Amino acid sequence: MNFEDFIISPRSFKTESWQIGSRISKGIKEGSIVLLFVSDYRGVGGDAEMQDFTGVRKEFYKLSQLDFEVPVIDLGDLVSGKTVEDSHYILQEVLSACHYKNAVPVIIGGSNDFAFSLFSALNFHQKNINYTQISNIISLKQGESINEQTFLSKILGSKNFSIKNYHHLGYQKHLNETDSIKLIKEVQFDIVRLAEMMNSTEKTEPFFRKADLVTVNCDAVESFNDPFSMNPQVNGLNKREICAYMKEIGLSDNLQSVGIFNYNIYSDNQLNHQLLAQMLWYLIEGINIQRSHPKERHYEMFYVLIDDTEYAFRRDVFSNLWFFGKDENIENCIPCSRKDFDEAKKGWLNPRLMKI
Structure with missing residues (x-):
């Protein structure tokens, strides 16, 4: 199967030389950022008809390209399959082609369950995946069909998937079943409430630093x-917070794939188009x-003594980012914040750091 038969190329827009639209090209290139727009919303109770992303593209193309050097590709719009499963299959073929060329695919639109395809395609190319999701909902419902309520249980429960860490950020207590939250905590995955993410990215930045895959559920944005x-x-x-977090996602050392799902493509509101475009930027x-x-x-290296036990923190001299652990291989240390270090000096160690 040639997946290019299922992609509609984007139309061209007139842009100035300083705008990012002037440097966007087509075709997957080595080491590039590949944008792909998806119209299948069946996983969230919508339809699969082709939608018009022109409003988002216009807003994105006219933003500044600054001194960006990484090639940006607009692959176009993915044609939905006859079934949801068909759409997932086609998308995974596109994603795999991107991974073969060390490109970072960024999937925009579609329902939140397409995170399953991003994980599945990446799992084919590497193991021990670090997955971070920003979503207001934690659903671990079981079911044969794949939708936004069942995809996470399919990822976490599959014997064929290799997941190293899962971080769930931005959940809201009043929207979630208590059992799902308890289960995530019992298996020692990190879970962070919306209130802990507001005003500053400092506390949750460590959850993005080594992420291979990050997906954003637009329902987590007001x-x-x-x-x-x-x-x-x-x-x-x-608006400002989600853009700050998008930048943190891009700063990940290991970023392989990104998804931005559940965006309201049926909206004609220019401000919505602007926000999504700036999130991409x-x-x-x-x-x-x-x-x-x-x-x-x-x-x-910094050592802290708590109750006669010595703990080590490490600071990256270049980035000023902090890690917990004394292992010479930094990959075996846990990303943490300066606040974690300061709290340890006062005698309190973040329980999350004890996972090491």
């Missing part, structure tokens, strides 16, 4: 005027910054 997402919420990350900015970082890093 709606204004027109609904921003398929399940609009009055509470959520605000900040993601790309983060990736460009990360690619410019030196490959060789140097670390300072």
Whole structure:
């Protein structure tokens, strides 16, 4: 099967030389960022008809390209399959082609269950995946069909998938079943409430630092005027916060794949289109910054004594980012924040760090 038969190329837009649209090309390139727009919303109770992403593209194309060096590809719009499973299969073929060329696919639109395809395609190419999801909902429902309520249980429960860490950020207590939250905690995956993500990215930045896969459920973003997402919420990350988190996603050392799902493509609101376009822009900015970082890093070691036990923290001299653990291989240390170090000096150690 040639997946290109299922992709409709994007139309061209007139842009200035300083705008990012002037450097966007077609066709998957080695080491590039590949944008693909998806219209299948059946997993969230919508339809699979082709939708018009022109409004989002116009807003995105006219943003500044700054000094970005990583090639940006707009692959186009994915034609939905006859069934949801068909759409997942076609998408996985596209994703796999991107991974073969060390490109970072960014899937925009479609329902939240397409995170399953992102995980499945990446799992074919590597093991021990670090997966971070921003979503206001934690659903671990079982079922044969795949939708936004069952996809996470299919990922976490599959014997064929290799997951190293799962971080769930932005959940809201009043929208979730208590049992799902308890189960996530029992298996020692990290779970962070919306309130802990507001105003600053410092506390949750460590959950993005080594992420291979990050997906964003737009339902975790507050709606204004027109609904921003398929399940609009009055509470959520605000416009500035979600853009700041998109940049943190791009700064991940290991980023292989990104999904932005449940965006309300049925909206004609220009401000919604602008926000999604700027979310993409900040993601790309983060990736460009990360690619410019030196490959060789140097670390300072700090020791903290708590109840006669010595604990080690390490600071990246270049980035000023912190890690917990004394292992010479930084990959075996746990990303943490400066606040974790400061709290340890006061005698309190974050329980999350004891997983080491």
